[in-house]
Amino acid sequence: MAKSGRRIAIGIDVIWPYKRHTSIVAGILAYGQSRGWRCELEPFLETSGVEGFRGRPFDGVIARATPALAAYARRAGIPLVNVWLDSPAQGVPSVLPDMAGTGRLAARHLLVRGYRHLGFLGFRGSRNAALLSSAFCDAARAAGAVCDVRLIAWTDFPDGRAWRRFSRDLATWIRGWKPPVGILVGDDVAGRHLAASCLRLGLRIPGDAAIVTVGNTELLCEKMSPPLSSVEMGFERVGREAARLLDRLMAGRPAPARPILVPPVGVVARLSTTAFAVDDPLVSRALRLIASGACRGMRVRDVVAALPTTGRSLERRFRRVLGRTIHDEITRVRIERAKRLLAETETPLKHVAGACGFSRPEILAKVFRQSEGKTPGAFRRERRPGEDPGRVSAGRFGPAARR
Numbered sequence: 001m002a003k004s005g006r007r008i009a010i011g012i013d014v015i016w017p018y019k020r021h022t023s024i025v026a027g028i029l030a031y032g033q034s035r036g037w038r039c040e041l042e043p044f045l046e047t048s049g050v051e052g053f054r055g056r057p058f059d060g061v062i063a064r065a066t067p068a069l070a071a072y073a074r075r076a077g078i079p080l081v082n083v084w085l086d087s088p089a090q091g092v093p094s095v096l097p098d099m100a101g102t103g104r105l106a107a108r109h110l111l112v113r114g115y116r117h118l119g120f121l122g123f124r125g126s127r128n129a130a131l132l133s134s135a136f137c138d139a140a141r142a143a144g145a146v147c148d149v150r151l152i153a154w155t156d157f158p159d160g161r162a163w164r165r166f167s168r169d170l171a172t173w174i175r176g177w178k179p180p181v182g183i184l185v186g187d188d189v190a191g192r193h194l195a196a197s198c199l200r201l202g203l204r205i206p207g208d209a210a211i212v213t214v215g216n217t218e219l220l221c222e223k224m225s226p227p228l229s230s231v232e233m234g235f236e237r238v239g240r241e242a243a244r245l246l247d248r249l250m251a252g253r254p255a256p257a258r259p260i261l262v263p264p265v266g267v268v269a270r271l272s273t274t275a276f277a278v279d280d281p282l283v284s285r286a287l288r289l290i291a292s293g294a295c296r297g298m299r300v301r302d303v304v305a306a307l308p309t310t311g312r313s314l315e316r317r318f319r320r321v322l323g324r325t326i327h328d329e330i331t332r333v334r335i336e337r338a339k340r341l342l343a344e345t346e347t348p349l350k351h352v353a354g355a356c357g358f359s360r361p362e363i364l365a366k367v368f369r370q371s372e373g374k375t376p377g378a379f380r381r382e383r384r385p386g387e388d389p390g391r392v393s394a395g396r397f398g399p400a401a402r403r
Helices: 019-035 067-076 099-111 127-142 160-175 188-200 235-250 281-296 300-305 311-322 326-344 349-355 361-372 376-383
Strands: 007-011 038-041 060-063 080-082 095-097 117-123 146-152 181-185 209-214 229-232 260-262 266-268
Touching: 007 019, 019 038, 019 235, 060 067, 060 235, 067 080, 080 095, 080 235, 095 099, 095 235, 099 117, 099 127, 099 181, 099 209, 099 229, 099 266, 117 127, 117 188, 127 146, 146 160, 160 188, 181 188, 188 209, 235 260, 266 326, 281 300, 281 311, 281 326, 300 311, 300 326, 311 326, 326 349, 326 361, 326 376, 349 361, 349 376, 361 376
Parallel strands: 007 038, 007 060, 060 080, 095 260, 117 146, 117 181, 181 209, 209 229
Antiparallel strands: 229 266
C-alpha cells in the first residue's frame, strides 16, 4: 500500500524543457505517486526556500544541488538527493547518468562501423564532457583508432557576435578532419549545429562524417534533417532511482558511499551513422546487406551468395578490415536490435527473439549472455524506467565543474 503524507521538493528547473530535466522530473513523479507523495516544483530553493521553507517543512528534496542548498539541508536535517552531474556541492548522495558508460557505448557504435578517425565535441569545464571524452577516447585508442577532442565555451549565444565566433570555431575544427570521421557530441543542440556546419562546408552526412549525439531529444534528432543518431540516456530512470534513494534516506537508512550511476538505454541509430567507413567495396556491400537482413534470418551463406566472391575470400576480407567474421557481424546486428527492444519495449522475450532473427528465445538468451555478460532479463531490468535494477553501479568523479 502506498504511503501518504510525504512532502517532497523537486529542485529542477522545467521552464526550459530540456529532456534531461523534464524526464528526470517525470521519473520522480511516477515513483512519488506510487508512494503517495505530495511533490512540488521548487526549482530555485537556494533563493526562495533555503532560509526556511514556508508552511510545513519538506520531508525530502531531489534537486540539482548547489552548495547553499546542501548546507541548508544538512542544518535542517532534511534528506537531499542530487541529480546534477556538474554539481559543485560536496558529500551529497547522488543519482547520475553513467557518462563514462555512454562514451564507451558511442565509441563501440562508431568503431564497429569501421571508423578509425574519431572526434569528440563538448563544453569546456564540464564534468559531463570530461567523463564522456575520456571514456570515448580510451575505447577508441584501445581499438587502434585515433581520437581528437574539441572543447568549446558554453554559451547561450546572447548576440550574433557570439554565434559567429561559435560557428567559426566549429568550421576551423571541421576543416582539420580527415574523412571519413566518426564524431561524438556531448549535447543534442551542439550536435545539430555541428551537422549544419558540416553541410555548409560540403561534407556528406554520413558519407564523410558520422555523428552521434547524447540525449536523444526527438525535436533535434528525429524531426530535423539529417536525422542524428543519439544515445538515449533514460533520464526518467535517473528520476525514479533518485526518488527510490530519497525514500531510503527518509526511512533512516545510510546513504551510499558513492554516486549511483544509471546506465544509458542505448544508441538510437538514425541516418547520421548508417554508412560504413571501410575501403573494401565488397565488405561495405556485405555490411549493408547484413544491416538490412540479419534480423530477418540472414545467414553467412546468404551474404556470400549475394556477392561476386567466395565465402573464404569474404571471410579473409572481413578479418582484415574489421577484425571479425561474417557470423560475428550478423550476431552483433541481432544483439543490438534485441537490446533496443528490451530497453524500450515490454515485448516478451519470445517475440524479441523472433524479431531479431533467432529461432528460439533460448538461443537468444545464450548468445545474449555470451555477448553482454548478463541475461536479457537482467539487461531489461537495468534499463526499463519502472524496474528495479537489482544492483547499484557507483562511480568516482574528478574535481567539480559547474555548467
